Amino acid sequence: PRVIYITRHGESEDNxxxxxxxxxxxxxxxxxxxxxxxxxxxxxxLEFAVEVEEYNRQLAQSICSSxxxxxxxxxxxxxxxxxxxxxxxxxxxxQSLLRRRVHPGFEVWTSMLKRTMETAEYFDPQIYRVxxxxxxNEIYAGKCEGMTYQEIARQYPDExxxxxxxxxxxRYPGIGGESYADVVLRxxxxxxxxxxxxxxxLLVTHRAMARTLLAYFMDIPTTHMPDMELPLGYIYACExxxxxxxxxxxxxxx
Ligand code: G3H
Numbered sequence: 319p320r321v322i323y324i325t326r327h328g329e330s331e332d333n334x335x336x337x338x339x340x341x342x343x344x345x346x347x348x349x350x351x352x353x354x355x356x357x358x359x360x361x362x363x364l365e366f367a368v369e370v371e372e373y374n375r376q377l378a379q380s381i382c383s384s385x386x387x388x389x390x391x392x393x394x395x396x397x398x399x400x401x402x403x404x405x406x407x408x409x410x411x412x413q414s415l416l417r418r419r420v421h422p423g424f425e426v427w428t429s430m431l432k433r434t435m436e437t438a439e440y441f442d443p444q445i446y447r448v449x450x451x452x453x454x455n456e457i458y459a460g461k462c463e464g465m466t467y468q469e470i471a472r473q474y475p476d477e478x479x480x481x482x483x484x485x486x487x488x489r490y491p492g493i494g495g496e497s498y499a500d501v502v503l504r505x506x507x508x509x510x511x512x513x514x515x516x517x518x519x520l521l522v523t524h525r526a527m528a529r530t531l532l533a534y535f536m537d538i539p540t541t542h543m544p545d546m547e548l549p550l551g552y553i554y555a556c557e558x559x560x561x562x563x564x565x566x567x568x569x570x571x572x
Pocket of ligand 1: 338339456457459524525526544
């Protein structure tokens with residue numbers, strides 16, 4: 319029982335000006351989102367901890383009752399002491415399971431760009447382990463970093479057109495420019511780690527990254543993925559179910 323939460327950073331000064339890429343700080347409304355996000359996750363974490371506690375209690379009880387009932391119940395002296403030690407073992411097992419618990423921990427992963435790190439600033443470090451991971455940085459737009467889409471269309475009309483035609487494979491021009499296909503590769507290690515760990519994680523990241531991660535967890539084809547509408551202020555929760563993940567979505571209302 320763990321949840322992968324995905325959200326974009328709060329609004330940045332560049333978002334407000336319609337510029338892509340860059341490393342701007344949050345705008346005042348981005349800061350308000352950051353504060354609301356930590357309150358939201360705090361509440362969810364507490365509900366989650368109660369669910370986990372209950373789950374562990376049931377698990378411990380079911381293991382204990384099967385241990386106890388496997389000890390013979392009939393009357394001889396020897397059998398009755400076996401039954402007592404079975405009950406004591408069961409009690410010890412229950413206590414140790416409750417102590418260890420199925421992991422109720424919670425991590426917050428951001429990119430290494432200011433807008434995501436600032437969005438994670440309001441999480442209590444005593445409770446949340448915050449990690450800054452470069453692979454979660456936004457798709458790098460090469461020569462187009464810091465431009466608006468209108469400026470790109472005016473200055474590099476062929477590039478703009480090529481991207482419209484094949485957004486998944488289109489790679490931005492200039493040193494380090496990336497495509498969505500490049501981003502999928504870059505995120506592989508993050509996804510392996512997300513699959514490995516057992517506790518819940520909030521990923522505070524960027525639009526192209528959020529598209530790629532959601533496409534992975536929700537099985538969305540790469541043909542749709544680069545055009546998915548993922549506005550600022552939404553929180554997506556991927557909850558594991560027996561046949562794939564279940565998606566829940568919340569929207570921040572300022
Ligand atoms: O470049 C930054 C954007 O957030 C990614 O969105 O792939 O739709 O241009 P886009």
